[in-house]
Amino acid sequence: MTRFKNIDRRQFAFAMFALAASARWPASAAAKETVRMGQATTTLGFLPVWAARAYDTFAAEQVDLSWAAINGGDPACLAALDSGDIDIAATGSDSVLEAVAKGQPYQIIYSLMSKISLNLTVSEAMIKRTGISRSMPIKERIACLKGATIGVAVVGGAQDRTVRWLATRGGLDGRKDVQIVQIGSAAALGAALENGRIDAFMLSPPEGPLAEAAGYGRTVIEPDTDISGWKGMPSLVLVGRSDANEAAQKKIVATVRAMNSANHAVLSDLEGSADKIGGKFFPKLPQPVMRVSIKTLADGIRDDGLLNDERAKLLSQFVEDSGRTPPAPGSFWTNKYVELAKTTK
Incomplete structure (x- = not known):
């Protein structure tokens, strides 16, 4: 027993309990x-x-x-x-x-x-300039995007591709009729819209509702409900x-x-x-x-x-x-x- 003379009895008892438990309950279980x-x-x-x-x-x-x-x-x-x-x-x-x-x-x-969870939110300035609103037919709303500067997280990414796809649904040239600029994160896109650096962004919630709550933008296109055949x-x-x-x-x-x-x-x-x-x-x-x-x-x-x-x-x-x-x-x-x-x- 000399090997265990320096071990506290409670420590020894716990070690024995753990050993017994491991024998009953295999590690794999x-x-x-x-x-x-x-x-x-x-x-x-x-x-x-x-x-x-x-x-x-x-x-x-x-x-x-x-x-x-x-x-x-x-x-x-x-x-x-x-x-x-x-x-x-x-x-x-x-x-x-x-x-x-x-x-x-x-x-x-x-x-x-x-x-399609990405929705288009535009600035209040763009609304005043173009008159774009949810009450317009969808093709008229898309037509208002001609010449607009639209911010995305990454050029060539999902937002970019969805904007260009959306433009084609309204008869625009997705490569020439809208200007895509890389801004970065959702927070950066919100700030860019609020500060007038971009006219719109295409993001999933909560960015659109957040812009509406803060008063610097409005969501005007929700492809899932506004464009037939894509639900x-x-x-x-x-x-x-x-x-x-x-x-x-x-x-x-x-x-x-x-x-x-x-x-x-x-x-x-x-x-x-x-x-x-x-x-x-x-x-x-x-x-x-x-x-x-x-x-x-x-x-x-x-x-x-x-x-x-x-x-x-x-x-x-x-x-x-x-x-x-x-x-x-x-x-x-x-x-x-x-x-x-x-x-x-």
Whole structure:
């Protein structure tokens, strides 16, 4: 017993208890899988991800979520997926099609936002200059954008592409009739609109509602409701590898169930969810603005991430209309994980 003469009796008893417990409960039983998710931007449009983190819906799936914002937007996020640094990427949908068209092994596995969530907000000065208003027919509103300076986070990014796509819906030349300038973050875009450096920006909530609440801008175009034939297009998605192994596929199914649980929690209590998500992740955002934003986005999360031929066709058309070549139909998406999440546990 000389080996233990300097050990406190209570320490010795605790060590013996721990040893006995480890014999009864193998380490593998306590271990959890970890899903590593990278998100291309921190916009509220990724609502199911914010909700899953706020409500901790991964815990019910016996999975830990390791989440990170990836600097560099969609391309950097997809590169992290390609290198194996993350298991799932949360990105803009059209970026995935570009990558797949170039031969990258990606696959859309879940629609996070089944609507075009980017809305056009214009300055009060532009309203006075052009008379643009929500009461105008949509083509007249788009015509008012001719010659306008529209701010985006990154030239060539999702906002840029959506502005140019929108211009074509109203008969404008998306390359020549609007001026796109790179400003940076959502906060910087708001400041640029307020200070008269730009005429408009195209962002998902809460930036539009925030500009309206502060009195320096108004949202005049919401493509999901204003442009017929585009309802349900998946604009923000979860992406996995098309060659995912069995372990990775199980993580994807667990993630889909966690997303669905989060969506159901939001839809059952929009205001309470807005307060919960806002308090945890957007504490500086006024509560009324957060509530309006969640209400605006709610239509995009009502169908448990459903992907189908019709929605894929809309996405391919969006890519084509914005001047790029989409990959072959059926090559860039799968609905199997959404279906598996309904039937397995």
